[in-house]
Amino acid sequence: MPNEEKILQLIAKAEQEHTLKKEELTCLLASSQAEEPLAAAADHVRQKFVGDGVHLRGLIEFSNICRQDCMYCGLRRDNQRLERYRLGADEIVGLAEKAKGDGYHTVVLQSGEDMYFTAERLAGIIRRIKALDLAVTLSVGERSFDEYRLWREAGADRYLLRIETTDREVYEKFDPGMSYDNRVRCLRDLRTLGYEVGTGTLVGLPGQTPVSIAEDILFYQKLDADMVGIGPLIPNPDTPLGSAPKGDFHLTRRMVSLLRLLLPEANIPATTAMETMVPHGRELILASGANVVMPNVTEGDSRRKYALYPGKICVADTPAQCRRCMGGRIKAMGRFIAEDKGFRKHRRDLSI
Ligand code: 5AD
Numbered sequence: 001m002p003n004e005e006k007i008l009q010l011i012a013k014a015e016q017e018h019t020l021k022k023e024e025l026t027c028l029l030a031s032s033q034a035e036e037p038l039a040a041a042a043d044h045v046r047q048k049f050v051g052d053g054v055h056l057r058g059l060i061e062f063s064n065i066c067r068q069d070c071m072y073c074g075l076r077r078d079n080q081r082l083e084r085y086r087l088g089a090d091e092i093v094g095l096a097e098k099a100k101g102d103g104y105h106t107v108v109l110q111s112g113e114d115m116y117f118t119a120e121r122l123a124g125i126i127r128r129i130k131a132l133d134l135a136v137t138l139s140v141g142e143r144s145f146d147e148y149r150l151w152r153e154a155g156a157d158r159y160l161l162r163i164e165t166t167d168r169e170v171y172e173k174f175d176p177g178m179s180y181d182n183r184v185r186c187l188r189d190l191r192t193l194g195y196e197v198g199t200g201t202l203v204g205l206p207g208q209t210p211v212s213i214a215e216d217i218l219f220y221q222k223l224d225a226d227m228v229g230i231g232p233l234i235p236n237p238d239t240p241l242g243s244a245p246k247g248d249f250h251l252t253r254r255m256v257s258l259l260r261l262l263l264p265e266a267n268i269p270a271t272t273a274m275e276t277m278v279p280h281g282r283e284l285i286l287a288s289g290a291n292v293v294m295p296n297v298t299e300g301d302s303r304r305k306y307a308l309y310p311g312k313i314c315v316a317d318t319p320a321q322c323r324r325c326m327g328g329r330i331k332a333m334g335r336f337i338a339e340d341k342g343f344r345k346h347r348r349d350l351s352i
């Protein structure tokens with residue numbers, strides 16, 4: 001069978017059945033020819049299952065202090081070149097209030113693994129934000145079941161924790177001192193506690209292959225992930241991976257499209273890293289299967305200091321500018337900003 005025909009057949013199968021075998025996924029991930037037809041099929045499936053609404057999540061980066069030492073991340077504890085900051089409870093709640101005033105329905109509280117924020121302390125902040133009638137997503141790394149439980153009881157709705165890669169060896173090499181099993185334990189605990197669970201891949205870790213990325217996608221399907229956020233590695237010169245090659249934008253785009261085909265009702269963001277790499281990258285990704293954007297609603301100097309990687313977009317803008325800018329861009333694509341809290345839809349509730 002000619003290659004092109006085989007590719008189109010596989011894509012048609014994924015579009016109809018939402019399943020592919022590991023070898024089939026690998027073949028599509030590795031094929032640049034597959035990219036445009038994959039994006040077109042994913043855009044169609046996105047429209048059919050989750051519609052034209054784009055969900056905005058306001059990202060509050062409340063501390064860049066981290067106890068971990070991931071080899072790619074600017075927040076790693078050994079990076080002495082980063083000016084550290086931590087926002088107070090009132091500042092965090094104030095940013096959430098402003099986000100609400102700017103029309104956001106969800107805030108994402110993200111930080112390094114900063115143990116100053118004990119379970120109790122963060123629970124207090126969550127309760128105050130929930131009183132504003134916002135959905136609350138947490139993204140603060142690995143904690144115990146009991147800590148996750150307290151936050152859930154305080155009202156947290158969702159939790160983001162990327163697995164980064166399902167290749168255990170690659171994971172443990174670039175996340176030294178961390179265990180792959182504990183990461184999976186965290187995702188299971190979050191699931192058990194009834195959070196909407198978001199996870200995802202860092203594309204471009206040295207040693208990662210199309211086969212391991214195919215395995216990531218199957219892992220997300222098995223976990224029944226509610227959200228999957230992926231982005232390419234952007235080497236940070238202040239980290240040990242500073243001179244690694246950057247992640248492949250096109251491979252990442254094909255992965256987004258395949259995620260939409262295999263997890264049709266999931267929430268899939270067009271991530272900031274995609275746009276840092278390619279101007280208007282987020283629009284391209286929104287047209288390739290994605291339905292979520294997470295504009296930064298942190299204010300002032302903290303925006304610059306939350307430096308996971310260099311060249312991060314919008315660090316000089318205000319939250320209101322970002323919101324206007326993204327709103328205009330979404331409308332120009334013929335899409336609209338969704339006005340609900342954007343919980344994950346389930347196929348059983350859709351008339352498909
Ligand atoms: N390039 C791209 N993404 C990165 N992250 C951390 N460092 C980098 C980098 N250098 C991603 C990780 C993490 C998320 C919050 O940011 O995947 O889970």
Ligand code: FES
Nearest residue numbers: 314317322325326
């Ligand atoms: Fe921040 Fe456009 S999204 S300025």
